[in-house]
Amino acid sequence: MDSSSNGSQASESALRQPHPQVRAPESTLVGVDIGGTKIAAAAITPDGRVLGRAQVATTDCASYEAFVQALIALVDRVLEAAGMDSRTLAGIGLGCPGPLDPERGTVHDPYTLPLPDGADIVTPLRRRYGVPVVLELDTFAAALGEHWLGAGAGHEFVACVMIGTGIGCGLVRHGKVTRGARGAYPEIGHHVIDPSGPLCYCGARGCWEALASGTAIGRAGREAAASGRSSRLLELAGGRADTVTSEMVFRASREGDRAAHEIVARAAEATAIGVHNVIHFLAPDAIILGGGVMQHYDLFAPAIEQALAAITMVPRQGISVTRAQLGPDAGLVGAARCVALALQEGRASRS
C-alpha cells in the first residue's frame, strides 16, 4: 500500500499552509478525494486550513472490504498527521466519482473504482468514528472547494468544469451544491457540441468530453502519430504511436508541431463552445476551469476569450471565467466543506 504523504501536491495548492504548532480545533473535518488512481485525504479546519495529509493508491483497494479498510487507515493517518484524535473530529466528507447516491451514501457501478454496484462507503466510517459522514460527487465537491477557498469565492452561481481524463462540471449556487430534479446530477461534460464529432462511450457523438478531454486529445495524438501526420509525436512516444499521451500532444504543440497544434486548437474550440453553452444554459457569474488538461489553460484561453467577446444574448459583464486555483486540493477541501454544510444545516447524522 502506497502511503507516502504528498508534499508535491501541497506546493501546487493556493491554500494556506498551517504553522506546525497549530492545534486542531474541536470542529476539524476530514476531506477525502477518491479517484481512479489515488485516494487523498486531509484534515481541514473550519476556516480552511490544512492540518495533515495522507494518500493511498486506489489499486491497493481491490475489494469492498479492502476499500473500506483503506479509507479507515487513511483517516487514522490524517488524524495522526494533524495531531488530532477522533474526539476533535467533527465529520468526514467523501468526494467520489459517480454514479453515486449522496442520500444513501452508495456508489453505483463506478467505471473507475474497485467497488461493487451499490457499495455503501459511508456507514462503515460513521460506525468507526461516530461522526457524520457525507458523500458527494467528485466534481461537485471540487466546485464547493473552489467556491469556498478558490476561484469561485464570493460568487453567487459557480460552474466548475474539470477537464482531465473526462469532463465533469459541478454547480454551486449560494454556497451550496445544486443538482437536478430528485437530486439527479447533471452531466454537462456529455452535452453535445458537434454532432459530427467522435463517438463517446456515453453513446452520443461529439459531446464535450469526446472533443476536449485528455482522453480525446491523447487519442487524436495517437492517430496523428500512427498516420504519419506528426513525426514529432511519434518521436516523443519513442516510436510507438500507441503510447502518445495528451501531455505529449501539448508539448509537441508548444514546439510548433502542426498536427499537435491542430488537435489542441480543436479541443480549445470545443471548450470555447462548451463555455458559451454553460453561459447560455445557466447564466452563472463564475465559470472555473480545472483538471489536468487546464494545466495548459494558456493554450485554451484565446479561443475562450474570443467566444466570450462574441456573446450577445446573456449579459457577459461580470461573468468571471478563470482557471481553478486549488489544483488537486479542490476535491478534498470541498469534501470537507460538504460535511461542514451538512452540520450547519442539521442534515448530518451520526448513525
Add this chain to the structure above:
Amino acid sequence: MDSSSNGSQASESALRQPHPQVRAPESTLVGVDIGGTKIAAAAITPDGRVLGRAQVATTDCASYEAFVQALIALVDRVLEAAGMDSRTLAGIGLGCPGPLDPERGTVHDPYTLPLPDGADIVTPLRRRYGVPVVLELDTFAAALGEHWLGAGAGHEFVACVMIGTGIGCGLVRHGKVTRGARGAYPEIGHHVIDPSGPLCYCGARGCWEALASGTAIGRAGREAAASGRSSRLLELAGGRADTVTSEMVFRASREGDRAAHEIVARAAEATAIGVHNVIHFLAPDAIILGGGVMQHYDLFAPAIEQALAAITMVPRQGISVTRAQLGPDAGLVGAARCVALALQEGRASRS
C-alpha cells in the same frame, strides 16, 4: 385598434372554461401576454379559471404612450368581460419578450416591440389600478403557466421550450421561476448545437434557434424553392420562392416532398440534440415543448424519442418529455401566476 375577443384561442386551450354565471372572487388576477404580433389578456381566478379575455394588435401601439394606454384599455376590457371592477382585482402579471429587467419593470431594446430602451411598463399600471404589477420574461411566464395548469403540473423542475419564430426556454423549479446569477435569464435557445450550422443574429453558428425555429425552417424552405430542389414548395408559395413559410414546409413534408422532409428532419434532429442537452445540463424531471413549430410535434417526436432512449449518463426514468398543453394561453395564465406568487411571498408592491 383591433379589439376582437379571441374565441378561437380559447378552443385551443386545455384550460377549464368558466360557467357564465361565475362571479370573480376578490383575489382575481389579470394575466397579460405581450407579443410581437398581439397583446392578449385574461382575468384568471386564483384556482386558474379564465373569466374574460381581450386582445389588441401590437402594431397599434406605436409609441410608449400608446403602448401604455393600450395596456390600460386592455385590462379595462378584461375586467368588463369578466364582470369585475377594479376592487376585485388583486394584481396584474405581464409576460413580455426580452431583454427585460423584472425587478425594475423595464423592457430593454426589444427586437419585437415598439418600445424605447428601458421603457417602464409596470409603474403606469400600478398607478392606474393601485395593485401589484409584476413583469416576467414571456418564456418564463409560459413555463410557470404550464407548471401551474398544464404539462408541468406536479413536476419538481420543468424546462419549457417554446419553439416558434425563435426558441426560448423557461425554467421553473419547485413552482418558481429559476434564473441565473444576479437574476440573469439563461438563453437556452442560443446554445450551440452544431458549429457548422447557419449563422444566427445572436452571433453564434448553429445555435438551436438557427437550426430549428420557424424562422430557420422557413428560410431553408425558401432556399429549397429558389434552388429548384422543391417544386412543391414553389407551388404552395404561388411561384414566389421568397414567400415560402415554415407552415408550407411542414405541409409539403407531410405530402412527401423530399426537400421539405429533409428540412423538417434536420430541425427534428437539432431539437433532439437540444433535448439531450437540456437533460445533461439541468437534469429536469419535465421537458415541455410548445410554440407554433410544436403544432407539428408528431414530426419531431421520433427523433426526440430516439435521443431519449440513447441517454446513459443521467437517469432518464421519470423524465417526462411532452408537448405543451395550454397552447397560447400558457403565457397569460403564467403571467397571472407570477403576480399570485409575488403576493403569496410578500414581494408584490402597490407603489
